[in-house]
Amino acid sequence: MSAASPIAPAKVSARDRLLAAADELFYAEGVHTVGIDRIIERAGVAKASLYSTFGSKDELVRAYLEARHERRRSRMLAGLAQFDSPRERLLGVFDVLSSQTVKPQYRGCAFYNATAESPPGSVSEDVAKKSRAWTRGLFTELAADAGAHDPAALAGQLLLLYDGAMVGGRMEPELDPAVAARAIAATLLDAATD
Amino acid sequence: MSAASPIAPAKVSARDRLLAAADELFYAEGVHTVGIDRIIERAGVAKASLYSTFGSKDELVRAYLEARHERRRSRMLAGLAQFDSPRERLLGVFDVLSSQTVKPQYRGCAFYNATAESPPGSVSEDVAKKSRAWTRGLFTELAADAGAHDPAALAGQLLLLYDGAMVGGRMEPELDPAVAARAIAATLLDAATD
DNA sequence: ACAACACTAGACAGGTCTGTCTGCTATCGT
DNA sequence: ACGATAGCAGACAGACCTGTCTAGTGTTGT
Numbered sequence: 001m002s003a004a005s006p007i008a009p010a011k012v013s014a015r016d017r018l019l020a021a022a023d024e025l026f027y028a029e030g031v032h033t034v035g036i037d038r039i040i041e042r043a044g045v046a047k048a049s050l051y052s053t054f055g056s057k058d059e060l061v062r063a064y065l066e067a068r069h070e071r072r073r074s075r076m077l078a079g080l081a082q083f084d085s086p087r088e089r090l091l092g093v094f095d096v097l098s099s100q101t102v103k104p105q106y107r108g109c110a111f112y113n114a115t116a117e118s119p120p121g122s123v124s125e126d127v128a129k130k131s132r133a134w135t136r137g138l139f140t141e142l143a144a145d146a147g148a149h150d151p152a153a154l155a156g157q158l159l160l161l162y163d164g165a166m167v168g169g170r171m172e173p174e175l176d177p178a179v180a181a182r183a184i185a186a187t188l189l190d191a192a193t194d
Numbered sequence: 195m196s197a198a199s200p201i202a203p204a205k206v207s208a209r210d211r212l213l214a215a216a217d218e219l220f221y222a223e224g225v226h227t228v229g230i231d232r233i234i235e236r237a238g239v240a241k242a243s244l245y246s247t248f249g250s251k252d253e254l255v256r257a258y259l260e261a262r263h264e265r266r267r268s269r270m271l272a273g274l275a276q277f278d279s280p281r282e283r284l285l286g287v288f289d290v291l292s293s294q295t296v297k298p299q300y301r302g303c304a305f306y307n308a309t310a311e312s313p314p315g316s317v318s319e320d321v322a323k324k325s326r327a328w329t330r331g332l333f334t335e336l337a338a339d340a341g342a343h344d345p346a347a348l349a350g351q352l353l354l355l356y357d358g359a360m361v362g363g364r365m366e367p368e369l370d371p372a373v374a375a376r377a378i379a380a381t382l383l384d385a386a387t388d
Numbered sequence: 389a390c391a392a393c394a395c396t397a398g399a400c401a402g403g404t405c406t407g408t409c410t411g412c413t414a415t416c417g418t
Numbered sequence: 419a420c421g422a423t424a425g426c427a428g429a430c431a432g433a434c435c436t437g438t439c440t441a442g443t444g445t446t447g448t
Contacts, residue, residue, distance in 0.1 A: 013424090013425095014424075014425065014426095029313045029314075030226070030310065030311045030312070030313070032224070032226045032227065032311055033226065033311065033312070033313055035404075035405060035406080036405075036406065036407085037404090037405080037406095044426095045425080045426080046425065046426045046427060046428085047406095047407085047408090047426095047427090047428085048408085048409085048410095048425080048426080048427090048428095049424080049425055049426075051406095051407065051408080052424085052425090056406085056407080057405095057406065057407090108310065109361075112310070112361060112365075113310040113311075116224065116302065116306070116307040116310040116311060117224045117226055117227065117307075117310055117311030118224070118227070119223045119224070119227055120222075120223075128365070129365075132365055156369065156371075156374060157374060157378060159358075159362065160355065160358035160359065160362055160371055160374060160375060160378070161354065161355075161358060162358070163357065163358040163361035163362055164353075164354035164355055164356070164357040164358030164359075164361070165354065165358075166361075167303075167306060167357035167358070167360075167361060168353065168354055168357055171306075171322070171323075171326060175350065177350075177354055180350060180351060180354060181354060184351060184354070184378065184382065187381065187382075187385070188378065188381075191381070207394090208394075208395065208396095229434075229435055229436080230435070230436065230437085231434090231435080231436095238396095239395080239396080240395065240396045240397060240398085241396095241397090241398085241436095241437085241438090242395080242396080242397090242398095242438085242439085243394080243395055243396075245436095245437065245438080246394085246395090250436085250437080251435090251436065251437090
């Protein structure tokens with residue numbers, strides 16, 4: 001329709017197809033378990049393209065995790081924007097999480113999972129720490145906006161609940177632990193604001 | 195000193211050395227990352243002994259995880275036995291956990307970690323479910339003893355905190371999330387007993 | 389003394405994994 | 419028209435991994 005952009009990407013680039021395939025397979029079965037061959041087969045891409053684009057499997061893993069982080073981040077921010085009060089926005093974190101954990105493909109935190117199968121000092125650990133720091137920062141802001149006396153302390157409690165809900169969401173998704181976490185968070189928020 | 199048992203195990207058996215090596219290496223670096231060769235080298239054992247004892251790497255992984263479960267279980271029960279009141283015993287779960295997470299080698303839940311790097315339907319998943327069921331059962335008993343109106347519901351909350359503390363203990367052990375979890379648990383226990 | 393047993397050392401087969409390289413094709417900007 | 423860019427297909431090298439097999443050693447119960 002629109003002649004908008006002169007750069008019209010008729011097809012999806014090899015890079016994006018690789019990232020999509022990596023996202024599915026790495027998340028579902030683990031970065032170590034899934035080999036390069038399965039990725040390129042699923043992506044419909046030549047092996048040479050993978051290595052000219054990413055250089056190594058390690059860098060593909062990094063790109064996969066960073067894309068995940070960006071996705072989680074924008075999904076969370078978009079979800080929270082729908083709430084009006086600071087209180088609802090803080091608790092909304094668990095609504096957004098719940099919408100993820102109820103999906104049948106949910107397999108827990110991609111960053112934690114990736115570090116669990118990599119030796120210490122790997123790229124996974126790197127991205128996991130960055131993602132975790134961002135989450136903690138978000139929680140601290142939300143806690144401050146909601147009027148917590150000690151925003152950092154409340155953020156720590158929220159992160160604990162968040163972690164627990166992700167683990168529970170993987171092991172027993174039918175119990176919807178994210179909504180259970182939300183209820184506990186509400187109690188803690190009340191206590192943290194007098 | 196004592197001439198007690200006629201069966202005097204002068205040396206540690208190959209089986210036990212293998213389990214000890216597997217425990218260290220699998221837990222520290224992941225069951226998939228660590229190969230058979232490193233295990234037998236650390237254990238000082240011949241490869242044939244491994245295969246005549248366990249049959250396959252998969253079965254060694256199962257034995258490793260089951261030994262972990264047994265260890266966690268007895269440590270937890272021994273730790274809880276030191277508390278007098280049902281309330282202290284319930285909260286003591288987090289004291290026992292804290293004594294683990296502060297160790298420098300702590301790397302999170304061995305069962306969760308193992309399942310994170312195995313495809314669905316693996317032996318790891320099997321043992322992880324068994325271990326989780328036992329933990330939930332313990333928490334339910336403790337909640338009932340402590341006078342919770344809905345022991346199963348409180349147990350679910352405790353498990354959420356327990357999971358969160360294990361994740362946090364791996365990512366930021368210096369924050370000692372197990373004691374933070376203990377404090378939250380105390381609040382929930384108060385609310386659950388009126 | 390001797391058979392049974394538990395174990396060691398290491399070669400080997402067969403598979404899989406990452407990463408490289410060659411050769412070919414299609415598209416696009418100039 | 420043409421060179422640059424991006425991509426495809428697949429062979430190949432080299433490492434590593436699980437699992438098997440042979441052959442030898444030391445200990446123990448009878």
